[in-house]
Structures are given as C-alpha cells and as structure tokens.
Amino acid sequence: MAAEARSMFADFLRRLARNRLAAAGGAAVLFFFIVSAFPHAFSSHDPNRIDVLRVLQPPSADHPLGTDELGRDVLARMVHGARISLKVGFVAVGIATSIGLLVGLFSGFYGGLTDAVLMRFVDIMLCFPTFFLILSVIAFLEPSIYNIMLVIGVTGWMGVSRLVRAETLSIKERDFVAAARAQGAGNARIIFRHILPNTLAPVLVAATLGVAGAILTESALSFLGIGVQPPTPSWGNILTAGKDNIEFAWWLSVYPGLAILFTVLGYNLLGEGIRDAVDPRLRGR
Amino acid sequence: MLRYVFRRLLLTVPLLVGISLISFLVMHMAPGGPIGVASDMNPKATAEVRERLKAYYGLDQPLYIQYGRWLGRMATLDFGQSFSPDGRQVVDKIRERIPVTLSINVLSMGIIFLVAIPIGIYSAVRKDSWFDRISTVTVFTGFAVPTFWLALLLMILFGVKLGWLPISGLVSLEHDSFSLAGRIWDRARHLVLPVLLAGFGGLAGFSRYMRSNMLEVIRQDYIATAKAKGLPERQVVFRHAMRNALLPVITILGLSVPDLLGGSVIFETIFAIPGMGQLFYQGVMSRDYPLIMGVLVIGSFLTLIGNLLADVGYALADPRIRTG
C-alpha cells in the first residue's frame, strides 16, 4: 500500500514536471517561497529604516530596487513583504480550506437534512459579491493582518466545500469504505481516515488557486487603504504607495507589480498543472 | 420542466431570507455607529446634538426590532433612506447607479465571451501547442495583474502620452453640447479602458473552463467515432464538441455576477465612474447601514436570478437534468 502510494506520487511529480508551464509556475512559486523564508539572504537593509534624505531614489548599487517614499530600501521591503503577502495567502487559504473540508465532508457523508441545510448555506454565501462582503467586514474591524486573513478565509471556503462534497459523495460508496465500516470503524474515523485523504487532490488545486486569489485580494484592499497597514510591508501596500508616483518613481510600482504578477501566475499555472496531473481521465496522454 | 422551475423558485425564498439575515448581522458586528462620520471630531458638535442625531436615525431601538422592520420593508424593496446627509431613498441611489455598473459588466462579459471561447476551444484542440501555452500565460496574466496598476499604466499611455482616450469619468464636460452621434462616441471613448480592463481580468476563468470542457468532450467516444467516419476536423469540432462544451460555460455566467459586481469597486474608483461599487464603498466607509444592506441584498438578488436563469437554461438544454 505504501509502495503504491509512493509510486503514485512519483508518477504525479513526473507528469507535473512534463507540463512545461506548470513547471515554470512551480519554479516561480518555489523562488518566492525561498525569498520569503530567507529574507536576509536577499537583502541586508532594514526594511523599516527611514531615511528622509534618501526619499524616492532610483535603483542604484546600494539600493538595487531604489528607495520608497520614506527612504526605505525597496528590495528589503519587497523581500520582507513577500513573507507577509505569502503568509496572508497561506493562512487565509488554510482557513478557507479547513472550513470547506469540514462542510463538504459532513455534507456529503451525512446527506439528508445536514446536506440540505449546509448546501443552502453555501448557496447563500455564494450569492454575495465576495469582495463586497470582505470590504464590509474589514472596514468595520481594524485592518490588521489577522483580520484580513480571517476575512478572506471565511469568505472563500464555498468552492472547496462543493468540491469536497462531490468527492465525498462518490467516495463513500466505494468498497474500501464499506470494508472499513464492516471492520467496525466509526463515522468519524471513516470520514477523516478514509474519505478525507482521497479528497485532497481537488482541494490542493483549489488551495493553490486560492493563495493566488488571496494575494490579489490583499493588494485590492491595500489600494482602498484597508489592507496590511504600513509600516509593515506587503506587496499590496508597496504597490499602492507606488501608484501615486507611478510616472516619477517607476521602481516603486513596477517591481511589486511584477512580483505579484509572477507569483499569482505561478500559483495559477502550478494549480492547473496539478489538476491535469491528477486527473485520471488525462492519464496516458 | 415547469415543476423543476417551480422547485427552483421555491428554493430562492429561504435563500433570500438567509441573505437578509447575514447582511444584517454583518452590519451590526460593526463597532461605531453611522452618526460617527457625520459629526466626529467637529468641535462644533456637542453630545446633545449627537443624541439628537441618534434618535433621528432610529438607532436606539433594540436589534431585533430594527431587523424586523427592515425585513418587512425589504420585501417591498424599500431599503429606507440612506443615512448620508442627502437622505435619499436607498433604492433610488442604487437604481441610478445600476445602469452604469451593469453596462460595463455586460460589455466586458461580451468581450470575454467573444475572446475567451475561441481561445478556449483552440487551446483544447491544439493542446500543448505554442498557441496553447501563450494563450494560457496571457489569460492568466490578465487575472494576475493588479487591476489598478494596469489601469494607471494604460491611462498614462493612452490618456496622457498619446491623448487618444479620456482618462476618467463617464462623459466629457461638453457632452451635452454634442450631437447624438457625438454623445454616443463620447460615451464609447470613456468606456474603452474600463471595459477592456474588466474583460481582461475575466478572460482567464472562462477560457480555462471552456478549454477543459472541450478537452473532456473531445475525448468522448462519439467524437472518435465521428473522426473515424472521416468527417473533417472542423466539422467535428464545431458541430459536436462545441455545443456540448458550451453548456457548462453558460452556467458560470450566472455564477460570475457577484465577482463582476464586487470587482467594480477598484475599477470605479480609479476611473471615477459613479457605479454601484463606488456607492457601496462609500456606504461602507460612512456606515450607511441602509445603503450597505440594500446593495448587498440587491447584489445577491441579481446573483440569484443569474443562477436561476443559468440553471433553467442548463435544464432546458440537458434532458438528464429535467427528469432527474
């Protein structure tokens, strides 16, 4: 069983790697991940060091990406901001995925009234313009990084729950589930030990795409002034600071813009690649 | 068939109630009341005046009474008066903003349709080709690029440097003195950038969905049969594959209403377009409760209708659903 799983995984990786675009996406994701994990390897400047005499300087040897509106080194802020932006993405998606998994599993497994009620709830939540909901809640709370993660997570679980529910519905009829039940496994065990692991593939895809979406949402919130608040750097708020100087201090817009672009692109391509690699119907091509 | 539609309609009622409840709850978890912005930090506004404003707005009633009253009025689409100083009816304020937002959304959906579907089809048919790869990256770029950033760049290029397009707003200042043709042209010029940007962002979702549907359909046996029969590829693709792949795409049309509506906040802010997104944003910032709830409810309502239409459309096309 373990060996089979290992070889399935290797199989999956191989297929993924063969997809050029997905591989490129994966490389981008990995790159930014490393940057966010080891910021000091990429920049030795203090991202919060203000120097009012060096405001908005173009890229130079000392400041490879220039300085921002308070004289802080842009590269340092980008690099530390990577950590913040990615953290927002991951935690938000973590929250969304957890909620979605629970809702989907219970809904699909128990069926009946539970299913009906939960799915109606999903329908209701899906009717709301998501961004409007996020806006309302964030505007009423303080725009702290935790609130942002929470709100993006709490408004983004619906898609995952539907996916998980669909998978659960098809999996619960399978032989191995019946076998487990015959062996006396309780519901909880069946749900979490047997069904859950098999729903992970589409969840992984949704999660990957979700991280991308969360990063974009944070930058949208920053534009409106309620994203991660300065002086804590995030790509969203660096980009927003840059937008008012877009012609004059292009480095403050171009670099964070490109960073967001490549990261989100990377996650999207990777996510799609995972979906293709996992899809049994596409196997053998 | 009718039974299906009826059943679907019945379902919308609890959904509507749920929507109103959730929006009401969201409003009231907010600290700070709506009178805040009106007289905050104004040395001239004393406590007595504040209390007067509070009573005036009816905020001293217990929560459930406020909700009950609101629910009753919601049924008649009476969202009450906006808390903002102009005190106009919420419905009126929303109503005058809907056309703008809707028209931009409809136009951009049109673009998405016209562009995304061919891209999706061709990418599927020519999977892994250069076209497929480049179009994939392009549409994802549209999704990945922060809207306001691209908007500003295009404004600078087309508005300031080249002077071909106006930078913001819906119409020029001299709009009223133009002829009819002139006025249409004026409006069109102002809509070019916003619509293009909105479309660009939405391309990814549709084209990818179209592509994966096509891929699935292409692999079906009946396609192989058609090909084996010697039918030209084009005919195979257009007649058989496309029709079947198109159906699911229609359904996500309904689902994308909330996103388009929501995405408009950024858009409308940067292009100075007075649409629903802007209205909502201002309402949120000034804690205009009736307005916020009105927009949320109407927005959700529009989505519900969109979903309903999509479901009905799908059911019409796919007999399996009807009798299911």
Next chain:
Amino acid sequence: MRRLLTAVFVAILAAGSIGLLAGCAGEKKESSGKEAAGKQETPAHGDAIVFGSNGDVSGFLTAVTSDSASHDAAGYVFNGLVRYDKNVKLEGELAESWEVAPGGKKITFRLRKGVKWHDNVAFTSEDVMFTYRRMIDPKTPTAYAEDFKQVRRASNPDPYTFVVEYDKPFAPALASWGISILPKHLLGKYEDISRSPLNKSHPIGTGPYKFVEWKPGERVVFEANPDYFEGRPYIQRVITRVIPDQATMFLELKSGGIDSMNLTPLQYTRQTETGEFRKAYNKYRYTAFNYTYLGFRLSHPFFADKKIRQAIAHAISKKELVEGVLFGLGQEAIGPYKPGTWVYNPDVPKFPYDPAKAKGLLAEAGWKPGAAGTLEKGGKEFQFTVLTNAGNESRAKTAAILQQNLAAVGIKMEIRTLEWSAFINEFVDKRKFDAVILGWSVTPDPDQYDIWSSKKTGPKELNFVGYANPEVDRLLEEGRRTFDIEMRKKAYFRIQEILAEELPYVFLYVPDSLPAVHQRFHGIEPAAAGISYNFIKWYVPKGQQKYTSFQK
C-alpha cells in the same frame, strides 16, 4: 472656499486633494507661468474652471452637512452675514456693517439692501431670523447648533436690521454668523431643511454662482450669477468633478481634464517641475489651517508625568517630520494656532530635538535601558501603542518616523491603524487608547474651548486626552467673553505658553496648502487667507479661453 467658519475636520479625507482652498496666513507664491500682475489687462467674462474633488457633495446646505466637498459647493451659492477677507479679518458679506454694543452682549447687523435670491425674491432680515430659528430647531439635524444656542434673543426690527443678544459676551459669535443664510420663502414649509430640494438637489442662495446641475458621483456645475451684489463673476462656469483616486486626479490635471487641484508635497516638489507642467500651471503655496499632533491619554501611567511627555518631545525630530512627510513644505508646530496669525505666540517653551536630553529625562524618571535596548522600570517595558486612522498617507508616514525617533531613545511604540469610524467611536470616544496621531482644523476665531476645557472631557467630547488646568480654564473663559482683541490676545498667548510647557499634545507640524491652477486663470493674488478669497475676480483673457461652449 471663502467660507471658513465651519470647522470641518479636514483630516477626514485621506491625504486630501480637495481642489478647493482653505484660507490661511503666510503666503508664498511660486510660479513661472504667466501672471497678469504687471500687465494692464481687462478681465474678460467667460470660460469655465474645472476642479477635482476626492469626495462628492452630500447636500448643499452647510447647516446639515459636514464634509468639505459639500461646504465648498455651498460656498459658491450662499452667503453669510460676514466672511473673512484676504487678511483673515472679518468683513461684511450680507451685512454691510455691524456694531457690538458696549458690554459685548448685543450685536446689531445692518444688512445690505437690494440683494436678491437667485429666484429674484428680495433678501431681508426675515431670512436671517429664519436661519437662526432653524439652527436652534431640534428638527434640524445640524452639528453646528451650539454657537446659536448661546443667543438669548434675536430680533429683526426692520427688513435690513438684525439684532442678536447674548447672556454673556461671546467673541466667537461674530464668526458664527458666517454660516449660509437660508431663504425663508423657499424653506419655510420644510420642517427639516435637510429634506428640502434646496439641500438635496437644487440650492438657491444669494451667492456669486447659481446652481446648474448635480450629477451624483460625477460632477457639480455652477454658473455665474449676473445679478450678484458684488458684481458678476468673470468665470462663467464652475465645475467640480468627482475623482476619488489621487493618482487619477493628477493624471487628469496633467492632461488638462481638470484645471486645479491641491497637490501633495511630493507632487509639488518632484513631479511638477518639468518645463511642460510649469508652462501650463501656476503653483501656489501657503500655510494651511490645520495641524497634526501626537496626543497622550493623560490618565495613562506613563504619560501622567509631564517630564515624560517633555522627554518624548525631545526625542522627536520635527525637522525630520517636515522633511519626510511634507518635503519641507510646511513648518514645525509649537501650539494649536496657525503661524502668522495675530493669536500665534512664537515665544513659548520649546523642547527641541535632543535624544541625549530625552534619555536623561527618562533616566531621571527611573527608566533605564533593559536587555533588549528598550527602557525598563520596575520590570515593565516602556511600550505603548499609538492609534491613527487608516488610509491617510501623511499620518502613516508620521507614525513611522515617530516610531523610529522613539526607538532611538529606547521607547517602543507600536502603530495601530483603524478605520475612521471605529477609531473615533470605539477608541477615542471611549478613551481606550494610549496615544493618538490626529489633526485639528484651526478656525480663524481662536476660541478652542471645546478642546482644552476641563468641562469638555466627557465621553464623546473633544478634550479626549483629559487635559485639566484651572488656569487654562479661566483663560479660555476670558478669551471668549470679550471682544477686545488685545485682551483676547493676552489670554490666548498665556494659554499657548502653558500648553507648550505641559504638552498634553506634542504639536508636530503645520502643512502648507499647495494648489495648482492652470495658467490661463489670471487675477489670483495669494494672501494670508489663501488664493480663493477673491475667486469672483479671477478671469481668463479672451484669447485663452478654453471652454467656449458654455457662453451665455
């Protein structure tokens, strides 16, 4: 615009660009565009001026609105009894003259004759009486009733005389009569004037411009009033376009979509220095009517001690603030008044930037550097949180600089930004804060009773730092109970000395207003009150007029 009395809180609008200009003192003008000053040019009628504004008008009656966009719009259409002239001194507008009776408890206004409302009905003292009655009427949702409630009796013995009597002399009274006078014949039938069409859609006043149209969310348009009592304004149309985004507004300015906006310091210094821009636009610069401060909750254990507050003042480099936030376009603040005005006292105790001295003072109070570099006393770190409102770039920068300044002396300051409404209602009003970074508008009348009086420390009142000083209380009363400028000046000078010594706030900076106006507009004469006090005299020479389709 010309109406400065409403102490609207400028800081509500983030990094505001409002396009219309606050009055003030300390003028400076920089321009390289054409200025008509030297030439003998005959002003011509016509053309239009297009302003950009961040926010839309919410109503046209100043009594029931409090945002600057609405007040600016109302300024074109309505007049008050008095207004501020180019030197920020009160002069008559609808009142030809006035007399303050000896004893200071009665003011008699002599009103102008022959003034007509825009619908050709004559203006009389009935309108003034009506305005007064509505201001104190509980059905009017106004935030500005307070000044009028001090009136004991108002009367209008004849159509061109209006008399107000107060219980006690009340110096800010005169200025309070700068509010828009309302037309009785049109508003009389509305119990709540905010529901009238004059507020909601179609204002009718006595002012230099008549209302043309309001497209909500898009623009407001006014047209010159040919029968205006001071003479018909030259600029035929005034259009204010709503452009919420600062970056977009700047692009519109550069492409000619708007003719004027308030520049940010950065735009003023770095982005508008191209030859192209300077040829097309004139830039102006004058001290604004507001200041930014760091306020302490005086009941906080750290801040209760005056020496600590003074130490913090020494730790702060106001120079860095002016450089970093204002790019040098502004000045350090040492008190709650605008530099250059008669009430401003420059000789107050100062606590200049001196980190060593700051550390010394803190050490004296028992704060010694701990292991991590942060000061400690009795096992506690010197750490506090400063609150400010989200979305305001200047405040965010100010907070960041202060954080760095304080860290250098071992004080750890956390920054927390909150959405405005929550900030005010949950934290400021409920006194749940350590320190705040906020700003105040400074009204031309120096009475600041509401901010410094120990009687105004209740919930939701404006002395939210909890400042209480009996001498200041006495001086505040003295200041507002006499019309004698010299006596008032003495009182307010002493107040500034005390405030500067006790530092309930560290006064940070006073920014400059930085409007840019297209060079085709001539007749602009910067003065203490700014540039828009004589707006009706601005004109565009015939040959340079841009918008000709609006000609009458």
